[in-house]
Amino acid sequence: MKTFIKSIFLFALSAVFMVSCAPSEKKGSKSNKGALAGNAAEKVYVAPGELDSHYAFISGGFSGQLAVYGLPSGRLFRVIPVFSQDPEKGYGYSEETKPMLMTSHGFVPWGDSHHPDISQTEGSVDGRWIFINENNTPRIARISLKTFETEEIIEIPNSAGNHSSSFVTENSEYVVAGTRFSVPFPQRDMSIKDMKGNFSGALSFLKIDPESGEMNIAFQIKMPGFNYDLSHPGRGKSHGWFFFSTYNTEEANSLLENNASRNDKDFIAAINWKKIEEYVANGGGKKVPANYAHNTWDDNSHTATSVMKKEVLVVEPKDVPGAIFFLPTAKSPHGCDVDPTGEYIIGNGKLAAAMTVHSFTKLQKAIADKAFDGDAYGIPIIKFEAVNYGSVEPGAGLGPLHTEFDTRGNAYTTFFISSEVVKWNVKDLKVLDRHKVYYSVGHLMIPGGNSRTPDDKYLVAMNKITKDRYLPTGPEVCQSAQLFDISGEKMELLLDFPTIGEPHYAAGISADKIMGKDGKKTTKIYKLDENTHPYAVKSEAETKVVRKGNEVHISMSMIRSHFSPDNIEGVKVGDKVFFHVTNLEQDYDVPHGISMIGANTSELLIMPGRTTTFTWEPKQIGVWPFYCTDFCSALHQEMQGYIRVSPKGSDIPISFTLDGDIPGAEEE
Amino acid sequence: MKSKQFILILLSLSLFIACKNDQKATTETNTETETKTEVATATKTDGQGQSGVAQGDGEDANVLQVAMTYKDKEGNMPFSTLVAAVKAAGVEDALVNAGPLTVFAPVNSAFAKIQDTVDELLKPENKEALANVLIHHVAPSNFPIKKLKKEAKKGRKLYMASGKSVTVENKDGKIFVGGTEILMSVKVSNGWIHVVGDVLVPTDK
Numbered sequence: 001m002k003t004f005i006k007s008i009f010l011f012a013l014s015a016v017f018m019v020s021c022a023p024s025e026k027k028g029s030k031s032n033k034g035a036l037a038g039n040a041a042e043k044v045y046v047a048p049g050e051l052d053s054h055y056a057f058i059s060g061g062f063s064g065q066l067a068v069y070g071l072p073s074g075r076l077f078r079v080i081p082v083f084s085q086d087p088e089k090g091y092g093y094s095e096e097t098k099p100m101l102m103t104s105h106g107f108v109p110w111g112d113s114h115h116p117d118i119s120q121t122e123g124s125v126d127g128r129w130i131f132i133n134e135n136n137t138p139r140i141a142r143i144s145l146k147t148f149e150t151e152e153i154i155e156i157p158n159s160a161g162n163h164s165s166s167f168v169t170e171n172s173e174y175v176v177a178g179t180r181f182s183v184p185f186p187q188r189d190m191s192i193k194d195m196k197g198n199f200s201g202a203l204s205f206l207k208i209d210p211e212s213g214e215m216n217i218a219f220q221i222k223m224p225g226f227n228y229d230l231s232h233p234g235r236g237k238s239h240g241w242f243f244f245s246t247y248n249t250e251e252a253n254s255l256l257e258n259n260a261s262r263n264d265k266d267f268i269a270a271i272n273w274k275k276i277e278e279y280v281a282n283g284g285g286k287k288v289p290a291n292y293a294h295n296t297w298d299d300n301s302h303t304a305t306s307v308m309k310k311e312v313l314v315v316e317p318k319d320v321p322g323a324i325f326f327l328p329t330a331k332s333p334h335g336c337d338v339d340p341t342g343e344y345i346i347g348n349g350k351l352a353a354a355m356t357v358h359s360f361t362k363l364q365k366a367i368a369d370k371a372f373d374g375d376a377y378g379i380p381i382i383k384f385e386a387v388n389y390g391s392v393e394p395g396a397g398l399g400p401l402h403t404e405f406d407t408r409g410n411a412y413t414t415f416f417i418s419s420e421v422v423k424w425n426v427k428d429l430k431v432l433d434r435h436k437v438y439y440s441v442g443h444l445m446i447p448g449g450n451s452r453t454p455d456d457k458y459l460v461a462m463n464k465i466t467k468d469r470y471l472p473t474g475p476e477v478c479q480s481a482q483l484f485d486i487s488g489e490k491m492e493l494l495l496d497f498p499t500i501g502e503p504h505y506a507a508g509i510s511a512d513k514i515m516g517k518d519g520k521k522t523t524k525i526y527k528l529d530e531n532t533h534p535y536a537v538k539s540e541a542e543t544k545v546v547r548k549g550n551e552v553h554i555s556m557s558m559i560r561s562h563f564s565p566d567n568i569e570g571v572k573v574g575d576k577v578f579f580h581v582t583n584l585e586q587d588y589d590v591p592h593g594i595s596m597i598g599a600n601t602s603e604l605l606i607m608p609g610r611t612t613t614f615t616w617e618p619k620q621i622g623v624w625p626f627y628c629t630d631f632c633s634a635l636h637q638e639m640q641g642y643i644r645v646s647p648k649g650s651d652i653p654i655s656f657t658l659d660g661d662i663p664g665a666e667e668e
Numbered sequence: 669m670k671s672k673q674f675i676l677i678l679l680s681l682s683l684f685i686a687c688k689n690d691q692k693a694t695t696e697t698n699t700e701t702e703t704k705t706e707v708a709t710a711t712k713t714d715g716q717g718q719s720g721v722a723q724g725d726g727e728d729a730n731v732l733q734v735a736m737t738y739k740d741k742e743g744n745m746p747f748s749t750l751v752a753a754v755k756a757a758g759v760e761d762a763l764v765n766a767g768p769l770t771v772f773a774p775v776n777s778a779f780a781k782i783q784d785t786v787d788e789l790l791k792p793e794n795k796e797a798l799a800n801v802l803i804h805h806v807a808p809s810n811f812p813i814k815k816l817k818k819e820a821k822k823g824r825k826l827y828m829a830s831g832k833s834v835t836v837e838n839k840d841g842k843i844f845v846g847g848t849e850i851l852m853s854v855k856v857s858n859g860w861i862h863v864v865g866d867v868l869v870p871t872d873k
Contacts, residue, residue: 524724560768560858561809586728587857590766633766635809659818 043485044495046073054447054508056460057116057130058481061502064111066132066143071447071458071508072483074497082141082150083111083134087602091150094604095578095613096533097297099306103137103155104291112136115166115230115443115505118145119213123170123235123452127513127521129213131166131175138162140177140206142213145514147299147523154215155292157312158185158202158222164231164244164336167450168208174273175215176233177204178244182225182251186288195253197377199225203244205273214296219280219313221324223269224377225251227260230335230402235452236342238360240274243345245329245336249376260332261351265384267326267376268336268347270363275323276315284320285313300532302610318378325367326376328384329356330391335402339411339426340452344389348400348413355400355413357429359389390429394422397434401442402505404449406456406486414441414461421461421484423491435491437482440465446486447508455510459484459491462503469496479503524588526609533611535580540564541664545656552577552654557663558592558606559584560633563626564663566641570654573618573647579604579626582611592639593629603629618645717761728857731771732763735861738854746863749779749786756790757799762806762829767858770811772845774867782867804830804870812860813853816843832870 046052052070060067064084068077085092085101092101092109101107111134118125129151130143138156143149156162156177164178178201184190185200200222207218226246234241249266252259279285290312297304317324329347333356337346345363347356363382365371371386392413394400399417406412411426419440423433443462447455461482470478478498485492515521528538537543537557543564546553552575557564563581571577583592585608595603599616606612618624628639646652656662723729729737732754735747750773754760763771779786789798806829811819819826820838826845827833834846843850848866 520725525727527726559810560766585857586726587730588724588727590857633768635768659815 040485040492040494044072044074044483046070046075052511054455054458054510055514056445056447056481056506056508057118058445058460058462058499058506059113059116059132059502059504060500061114061479061504062112063501064113064134065500066113066116066130067500068148069481069497070511071460072494074481074483074495076497076500078148079500080143080148080150082132082143083113083139083153085109085602088605090602090604090612090614093602093614095615096303096611099304100150100153100295100297102295102306103139103293104157104308105137108137110136111139113141113501113504114163116507117166117168117175117450118507118509119172119208120168120170120451121172123239125448125451125453125507125509125513126172127509128172130507131168133162133165133177135161135163135180138177138179140166140175140215142215144213146521149297151213151297151299152215153293153295154206154217155294156202156204156217157290157292158187158200158220158314159183159204161227164203164228167231167233167242169233169242169273170235170239170452172208172210174205174218174233174242175208176231176242176244177202177206178228178231179203179223180227180229182227182248185222186290192253195225196251197225199251201226201228201246203228203269203271205242205276216294217312219276219285219315221271221276221315221317223317223324224379226267228269229333232336232338232345232450234338234342234360235340238338238342238345240272241360242271242273243327243336243338244269244271245333245347246326247332247334263331265328265330266332267381268329268333268345268358269379270325270327270345270382272323276320279320279323280313280315285315287311288314299526300530302526302531302533302536302612322367324379325363326379326381327358327363327387328373328381329358330354335400335413337403337405337411339405340407340454342452344426346403346411346413348403350399350401350416352400353393353398355392355394355403357389357391357426358387362389363387392424392429392431394424394431394434397422402444404444404446404459405454406446407454408456412444412446412459412486412491414444416440416442416464419463421459421491423486433490435484435493437461437463437493438469438480438496439463439467443503443505445506445508447510449508455508457485457487458508459486460506460508462499462506464502466498470498481506525586526607528582528584528586528609531582531609531611533580533582535578535582535613536611537582537584539584539664540658543656543658543663545570545654547654550575554579554581554656556581556594557584558582558594558628558639560590561628561635561639562658563594563628563639563641564658565656566658568641568654568656569644569646570652571618571643571645572650572652573621573645575618577616577618577643578613579616580611580613581606583608585609590632591630592632594626595629596626596643597624605630618643621645621647719760719764721764728855730764730858731767731769731856731861732760734854734856735763735771735773744776746775747773749776750774753779753786753790753798753802757795757802759799759802762803765858768808768810769859770807770809771859771861772805772807772850772864772868773861774805774864775851778864778866786867800830800870801867804828804832804834804868806830810859811862812855813843813850813862816845816850816862828868828870830870834868 054071056069081091116132138159142152161180163180182199182201206215227248231244248260330349330352333347334350335348345358366386403413483495583606825833837844846868850862854861
């Protein structure tokens with residue numbers, strides 16, 4: 001029996017060999033013997049103590065977070081909490097971070113993060129901020145690349161499923177949001193079957209403050225009720241335009257699997273945002289009531305603030321003639337990508353075998369010539385032939401999704417159904433190379449991919465399905481990234497590494513742009529003397545415990561290797577105890593943690609110089625310990641304290657000590 | 669080779685920069701002085717242990733960084749013998765770790781008082797014995813002067829990293845450890861340095 005199975009296996013293997021004999025590449029099933037025969041291992045080996053050359057920020061998808069990896073090693077450095085609570089870091093649990101997750105629907109502990117994009121200056125990624133959109137409760141977050149923390153989250157009103165986001169223009173003028181699920185605009189109680197013609201899809205342009213990075217919705221374009229899937233900005237010659245792919249131009253409200261695929265072509269919406277910006281600057285658009293959260297983080301007070309905004313400026317396409325056009329594109333296009341020169345706009349029709357390549361030059365001429373093929377809800381449809389540069393017929397490729405570029409005139413497109421990356425020349429539309437990926441690739445990323453200056457060295461393919469690629473972990477297995485070297489004529493697969501959640505897109509950048517050449521650009525500590533948190537303490541002498549009714553506020557400090565105070569009495573059942581804890585360290589990489597038995601929340605992990613708060617509502621009398629949760633120092637295990645909890649109505653006064661004395665008391 | 673040169677450059681840079689700050693640290697008896705000794709930053713550890721990690725902007729210096737760069741009013745480096753001994757014993761990394769540590773740092777003249785013993789200990793074959801003497805100057809945990817006064821009052825001994833203990837006495841407000849007076853104190857990122865005029869020799873008492 002065993003031999004029988006073996007022979008079947010051998011037979012299957014030889015079949016694999018026969019099927020997969022790609023030109024010029026010797027491949028043994030999926031074990032990548034080619035990698036050993038060549039120098040792939042050497043290319044990804046970052047010796048102990050050495051640093052990676054690039055950062056890769058890989059979307060955490062349904063984890064709601066953003067993961068930071070090094071390339072070429074594929075080592076995971078940090079998971080930045082963005083849209084989901086993270087008990088490891090206290091994000092969304094501490095009193096200071098809770099406002100970051102406020103929305104018009106109240107506190108939402110989870111999000112579906114999608115497409116990270118790095119800020120740009122003059123068409124190149126500049127490493128200042130990274131933006132990422134949330135699909136479920138439409139939002140965009142901005143993360144500082146100095147602190148690697150989420151600094152801002154803004155909700156997008158009149159919108160649902162913010163998918164075609166959060167891409168940035170070439171001088172970080174705007175970051176955009178789009179509506180994947182068209183909805184009534186404004187929301188109202190109506191029958192679903194009346195959708196057609198009555199829903200809208202808002203495309204939002206958020207102005208980015210060039211100094212602080214703060215986002216504000218400059219205007220929302222009230223587009224027809226299609227599904228707006230992905231988008232990319234024009235660049236170079238097409239700077240000032242933005243391109244959004246659409247599907248379900250059928251406006252089906254049920255079983256979209258079939259009903260949204262009836263049209264042979266959907267559209268890419270081409271938006272001349274400079275024209276609309278001018279229209280708005282001249283008083284155009286209409287302010288309409290709205291309700292959306294704008295949450296900002298302050299590094300001095302170490303506290304987030306959530307403000308509900310009540311108004312948004314809405315622009316009707318018909319009011320800005322000459323600003324918006326539809327470009328017919330085959331078929332239910334997903335990715336909508338613009339090459340580094342800004343000339344070619346590529347629509348990846350996920351249900352077509354071909355990629356549609358439009359020309360920006362032809363688009364300008366078609367507009368001038370009014371080469372229109374009717375309109376959709378008053379928006380001119382450009383004649384396909386008048387704007388189309390050509391199509392890529394990739395042969396066996398099926399299900400193109402996303403395209404990125406190098407600086408040598410090549411494009412790289414992922415094919416979900418046929419599980420491969422195809423390299424092709426943008427000008428002559430010829431396929432140059434193809435490489436299998438394992439399996440069902442979604443996005444791909446070339447560092448600086450959404451810019452005029454991509455990096456020509458690496459490509460990361462992000463796969464939805466891994467099946468047998470890693471040790472099995474029960475029914476749920478990881479999704480993954482695969483690193484390719486694209487510096488040569490042929491793509492070379494170098495490395496597999498697992499990702500967190502679902503790796504929807506990623507953004508990459510050379511490490512020195514974030515670290516600085518001297519390694520000094522990122523934040524190492526928060527300066528204690530700049531801490532403006534109302535409960536911050538700058539020394540142990542300032543630590544104290546104050547009762548305000550049934551609230552007890554502990555202004556506590558932590559330093560190697562003790563808390564001050566560490567003995568507290570006078571707390572009663574029914575009190576609400578606030579631990580406002582300041583890490584007094586001013587030394588890199590010396591965080592302390594704190595947790596209290598019975599606290600219905602996460603630990604806090606507090607960086608040097610920062611003050612953070614958690615609450616504890618003791619329900620049982622007794623003497624209860626708290627302790628440092630991060631192995632901070634040689635005497636970490638000694639870093640602990642006690643709180644005495646007395647019955648409700650007890651008359652024991654508040655007292656607090658450190659080693660028997662009031663903290664900071666002079667001992668003569 | 670390159671990295672060695674780099675370290676040398678770094679070192680000399682750090683000495684140069686440190687000159688600016690020597691006014692900050694006073695030599696008054698029993699004065700706790702906060703010092704922020706700036707040391708040039710590098711991003712690499714150059715194959716050393718943690719002692720190769722450079723100090724960053726705005727960060728406080730650790731025990732070793734202070735000992736290596738501190739200058740007195742006359743511009744002398746009072747801990748050069750101590751630093752040389754630390755390097756000879758190979759215990760640099762122990763002085764830069766997270767701690768917390770309290771280091772009783774003998775000045776050069778303290779070593780000079782027992783020059784013969786020092787010469788003997790500096791021989792390569794006595795590396796372990798030297799290390800043992802040096803770690804007898806290190807108490808795990810933070811012991812600022814205030815805390816030492818409390819220890820003296822309560823008649824507690826200080827447990828040292830050598831596994832032995834030393835006495836703490838308060839004589840008219842002057843603090844003595846192991847029988848020698850603390851001349852000045854410096855807060856550092858990973859604990860405290862108390863300067864002393866004698867080498868503490870481990871005894872079985």
